[in-house]
Amino acid sequence: MTFVQLIDCKTSRIDEMNRLMDSWVEQTKGKRTATHNVIGKDRHDASHFVEIVEFPSFEVAMRNSSLPETDRIFREMVAICDEMPTFTDLDVVRDEWLYKASVRNLFGLFAGKGNMPTWDQTVAENYHDHDPANEQGAIGLDAMRREVEMWRSGFDFVFTIEDQISDGDRVCTRWTWNGTHKGDFMGIPASGKQVTMTGTTIHRCREDGKVVEGWWQYDRLGLMDQLGVLDQLEV
CATH class of the missing domain: 3.30.70.100 (Alpha-Beta Plaits)
Structure with missing residues (x-):
């Protein structure tokens, strides 16, 4: 202990x-x-x-x-x-880091599951998201919400936090994402398939605990394979 x-x-x-x-x-x-x-x-x-x-x-x-x-x-x-x-x-009977808790809340907000704080309470207005699938990135809270809605319209999903490491104002999270393909996603019609994806994200927080920046790495190619997109390309 x-x-x-x-x-x-x-x-x-x-x-x-x-x-x-x-x-x-x-x-x-x-x-x-x-x-x-x-x-x-x-x-x-x-x-x-x-x-x-x-x-x-x-x-x-x-x-x-x-x-x-x-x-x-x-x-x-x-x-x-x-x-x-x-x-x-x-x-020590409880060890709760503010930044780690903020990032866990953010993953909950992405999925829209559970009783979470609001976006305004969790994410800074000038949040900057770095996604390898989006060359421009998402800058600002409104842009981030639009990005999340794109994923929600295509999938009913949840994140499972596997590991979290906090160092200074950075939190590194290793996660597993599980979803059901329920709607159109990037032109791919709903298939009802159960899909999964793993990834790691580093978030930066400011002193009040709000998340201000994120860098994503995830198995997007594996997701496309599970959705059957790669089979269509081979044909």
Whole structure:
């Protein structure tokens, strides 16, 4: 279970604190077990700082705490704090990333399934979609809606999210798409066929969580094959 430690301290010597943290990172290179570290400053009290340190588990965190470098850095940190720092130990019981949630909502909006937030709540007005099948791309929320309607008019479909990886403002999603060919799609009349397609999409989000850009790679040729288009070309 992921473990997070919150270190709450007050200091007017933040530059020294930063140098101390840099020193600890250098001294524990190859030995420290923390996977993520964030320091935040209280907007209402410039001397109040909270450090958030993430570890794979509590046991791994304890190995980090037992390092002699960690003990030495802690004693030096206490010396530059205005009062004794406090520690809060947390077992993570839910890990929800805003950007990943926004992208999952976007895939739900594409299919029009379930109780989803609105397009305006999920997608930025200046959204830019990069689709290898569309040389111009879709720029703007209205253009994106028209692109989605083209797919919906041809298929009744759902997305299954297989994997999601978040890094900075980017979310990479590996997905499977399953649909029923119910209507005309790019000149191909409805066939009633059950079709499937796999792909990977990278989305970029802005600070408020809205999705602003997307890059698609998917098996369009495989879809055309399932719809019988390639057989017609061979004839």
